[in-house]
Amino acid sequence: MNGGVDWRCPLTTTGDYQVNALRKKLDNCIPVNIGRFEWVKEVPIKVNTFIWRAKQGRIPSTEALATRGVNVNSTTCCQCGDEEESPDHVLTNFSSIHGVLDFASNWGNWPKKRRRLLGICYAVVWNIWKSRNERVFNKKRMHPSKVEDLIISTMYSWEKYRGKTEAIRWSEWCLNPFIGL
Incomplete structure (x- = not known):
């Protein structure tokens, strides 16, 4: 709770923001026919x-x-x-x-x-x-x-x-x- 506002990230179960969770969400937005993208x-x-x-x-x-x-x-x-x-x-x-x-x-x-x-x-x-x-x-x-x-x-x-x-x-x-x- 920060100043009466609850800052929770909906991408994780804990509510903490994680770059990896956002990346997985973005990867799932990519059309199916092109295969999975991986950061190397x-x-x-x-x-x-x-x-x-x-x-x-x-x-x-x-x-x-x-x-x-x-x-x-x-x-x-x-x-x-x-x-x-x-x-x-x-x-x-x-x-x-x-x-x-x-x-x-x-x-x-x-x-x-x-x-x-x-x-x-x-x-x-x-x-x-x-x-x-x-x-x-x-x-x-x-x-x-x-x-x-x-x-x-x-x-x-x-x-x-x-x-x-x-x-x-x-x-x-x-x-x-x-x-x-």
Whole structure:
């Protein structure tokens, strides 16, 4: 009781506010067809937030911007030029990204550890988005092999500086992203 007002959080049985309870509530608000979202502590918060927004279809693709009344020259995907640039299309469906997704699914080819694999998925989506932004804002097209290199280096830096793995050697990491587990 504070000044005659009872401050109770309806998300918990004790009435105490907990971030975890709010996160679970928000996760349950996400449409069923996209799967469950998980925060990965080894991944920077801006990337976790981006993935969370992408799973909700809330990233600023040209289609989404046009729907919100923003004046865009074209809603056609700047990467492939074939389809509307929806959040799903820009991150998973345009033709040149299939090689990057194949690379990510085969990288390491060792028994998969769930958290690391989830981090790899986030690195893939994050770097696809960054390559799209290079094309849109700097008029530079990134070759899929460059995106693959960025995925490897991104995951390496996330794990080295944010993860619990102590001494990861670059040469081993490039061959096996599950090193140190």
